Amino acid sequence: MTEVATNDGLLLVGCGNMGRAMLQGWLTAGFIHPNDVHVVEPAEALRAEARVLGVRTYASAEMLHAGFSPATVVLAVKPQIMAAVLPAYRPHVTESVVVSIAAGVPVATLEASLGEVPAVRAMPNTPAAIGKGSTVIFANARVSPQQAERVTRLLSAGGAVHRVEHEALIDAATALSGSGPAYVFHFIEALSAAGTQLGLPPRTALALARETVFGAGALAMAASTPPAELRRQVTSPGGTTEAALRVLTEDDALKTLVRAAATAAYRRAVELARTA
Incomplete structure (x- = not known):
């Protein structure tokens, strides 16, 4: 190199x-x-x-x-x-x-x-x-x-x-990409735990959770279409994905939770700036 x-x-x-x-x-x-x-x-x-x-x-x-x-x-x-x-x-x-x-x-x-x-x-x-x-x-x-x-x-x-x-935009980036990997790791934990609860062996559930997040992220990076369109493409009317997304999107549940988490990280970054 x-x-x-x-x-x-x-x-x-x-x-x-x-x-x-x-x-x-x-x-x-x-x-x-x-x-x-x-x-x-x-x-x-x-x-x-x-x-x-x-x-x-x-x-x-x-x-x-x-x-x-x-x-x-x-x-x-x-x-x-x-x-x-x-x-x-x-x-x-x-x-x-x-x-x-x-x-x-x-x-x-x-x-x-x-x-x-x-x-x-x-x-x-x-x-x-x-x-x-x-x-x-x-x-x-x-x-x-x-x-x-x-x-x-x-x-x-x-x-x-x-x-x-x-x-000031550095603090916003801290909340998004700086802290973001922890959010994704926690999602992998949650997805793996859900798989185990549904009966999958823990090792298989963890492997599937990791591979799914990795593959979806790689597809999102490679695709020219926005994430919303990728989501629609994998969501068949009346199918399993639609049933799951109904839970995640009801009252904007997931977006609201992620927004609250990012806002908490942003506010903490601002607090640290004030005391630095």
Whole structure:
């Protein structure tokens, strides 16, 4: 695979579930060489998992070389601790574009601790680990076209990248694609449980639920017709699917529930922004 140069390397701050998923995506796609990646992660178990990937690891920012300023810094720590973590990295972002994937942490919070840096807010999701993710980004005015291209190219290792012009839309994306995989996983759980209740062996029910969601999603991506039309195509009048959909669509039951869930996620993202 062709490697994409990232100038003087990349610093990943935090290597939990999302950070590791992104790191695996970058390395698998060949978008960056392991030798060019530096990971700061205080948890020894997570550092060990990162080292297996061939990257350089550190327990804290203080262990970084004093003059180290990589081309790209990716902040993948929990939103609740971002403000406490940021000051230690100010000496290392003099030549960097800073990318934060922390939900609800506004660019203003990054600028308050790091100075007037080129900053990008990004909301990826966990399928980025296998190159099937979706990432939404917002860049402040200091991000150059070259830096924007570099960040977009790097994040595209995890899948599709969408740019929005208004930062507030990142919170909406958090509620949709950022938290969305959990909604889908829960649906798989529910579908599998329903199959078991109907008499299928648990292993068969889970396999069918996984395959059905995977296949339907792949068809929705491949088809030129909208999802509503795909739904109509599989719904025969008086058939089994129609009977099921009658339950899901009565009083807009499913849409109302999903809307409420997404709204709750959105409001939480906004709350995190206010406290960041």
